[in-house]
Amino acid sequence: MIPSATVTITKLNHAFGQGMLRKAVLTDINLAIYPSEIVILTGPSGSGKTTLLSLIGGLRSVQEGSLKLFNQELRGCNKKQLTQVRNQIGFIFQHHNLLKCLSAYGNVRMSLKLHPEIPKYEYRQRAVAILDAVGLSDRVDYYPENLSGGQKQRVAIARALVAQPKLILADEPTSSLDSKTGRDVIDIIQRLAKEEGCSVLLVTHDDRILYIADRIVHMEDGRLQDR
Ligand code: ADP
Ligand code: MG
Numbered sequence: 663m664i665p666s667a668t669v670t671i672t673k674l675n676h677a678f679g680q681g682m683l684r685k686a687v688l689t690d691i692n693l694a695i696y697p698s699e700i701v702i703l704t705g706p707s708g709s710g711k712t713t714l715l716s717l718i719g720g721l722r723s724v725q726e727g728s729l730k731l732f733n734q735e736l737r738g739c740n741k742k743q744l745t746q747v748r749n750q751i752g753f754i755f756q757h758h759n760l761l762k763c764l765s766a767y768g769n770v771r772m773s774l775k776l777h778p779e780i781p782k783y784e785y786r787q788r789a790v791a792i793l794d795a796v797g798l799s800d801r802v803d804y805y806p807e808n809l810s811g812g813q814k815q816r817v818a819i820a821r822a823l824v825a826q827p828k829l830i831l832a833d834e835p836t837s838s839l840d841s842k843t844g845r846d847v848i849d850i851i852q853r854l855a856k857e858e859g860c861s862v863l864l865v866t867h868d869d870r871i872l873y874i875a876d877r878i879v880h881m882e883d884g885r886l887q888d889r
Contacts, residue, residue, distance in 0.1 A: 666733065668829050668861040669695040669718060674727035676713060676884075687713050689884045691727070697828075700855055700862040700874055705881030711865045714881070715831050718863065719751055720744045732828060749776045752822030752860075754832040754851075758814045760806045766793060766817045767802050773825050780825065792820040796850055812843035819847055823854050830855065832864040836871065848874055 676688035687710045695701050703711050716722045717729060717736075724737035731747050739747075752773075760769050770789040774780050780788070793802050796816040806814055815838060822830060830851065836844035852874045855862045864875075872878060880887045 667694040667696050667730075668699075668732065669693065669863070670728070670730040671718070672728040674717070674724070674729055676710075676717060676722075676725055687884050688717075691886055693879065693886060695829075695861045695863060697861055698856060698859045699876050700852065700864065702872060702875035702878045703863060703865045703881060704867070704872075704878060709881040710884040711881050712833055715833050715863065715865065718829075719753060719831050720748045749825075750828045752825070752827035752830040754819055754822045754830065754835045756834040756837050758818035758838075760814055760817055760821075762806050765803050765805050766798060766809070766820075769806075769817055770821045770824050773821050777825050788824055789820070792824045793817070795823075795854070796820045797846065812839050812847075815839055815843070816847060816850075819850060823850075826858050826860070828860050830860060830862045830864075832862065834865050834867065836866065836868055841870070844868065844871070 671691050671693040674688060674691040675686065677684050677686045679685050691714065705711055717724060718731065720736055727737070729736045732750060734743060734747055736744070736747065761772070764772070767786070767789050770793060771785050774785050774788060790799070790802055793799060796819055798813060798816055798820065801809060801813060809817065815835070819835070832851065836847055839847060848871045851862060851864070
């Protein structure tokens, strides 16, 4: 039996602006991503990659077409459904967006708090385990100001992965990292994806990390092409 897709996108269109200023940004997007699959999305700046990720992540409303996550249609769904869907996604952005007032542990714990099914007494143990997996076992109680750029990005990755999301959306996750740290981070994403069976959609300009992809799709002017 073919497993059901984590993400199913059919005839998705998206535009910014109104009236004369209306500009089509995504046109006729069709894409399915399956459990355990790592899909890399490439394409020039301004081609619509971040817009597509923000739609899949439920951060923007679907205008036209169908976008299903975990069999839930996002187009026209209510806030509660959207929140439920979002809580199953691990977001990794180009800029780490850590909360400065919280330690590495505190930042990672934020993700766990979104999951009422995870008991509080497991927070510390789970957070420490994932920080250890990203090579930060000796930085658990450090604040962002005392971490390097690479370490902060790893905390952000730990935060995205700690609640075992079914889908990871990563938008140029290595662009602020040196090449060694970038490769480590990619290896972590790959290892955790394969071990946990989650799907990954990763935007990158970095040819050196294409090797982890099961499939590469290319965006050009708001249209997807298989490579
Ligand atoms: P990429 O991530 O591939 O660089 P984006 O999805 O960020 O591309 O942007 C695609 C196009 O949509 C660009 O022309 C960009 O200027 C435009 N765009 C992105 N976000 C907005 C927005 N919030 N309002 C208006 N236009 C936007
Ligand atoms: Mg972008």
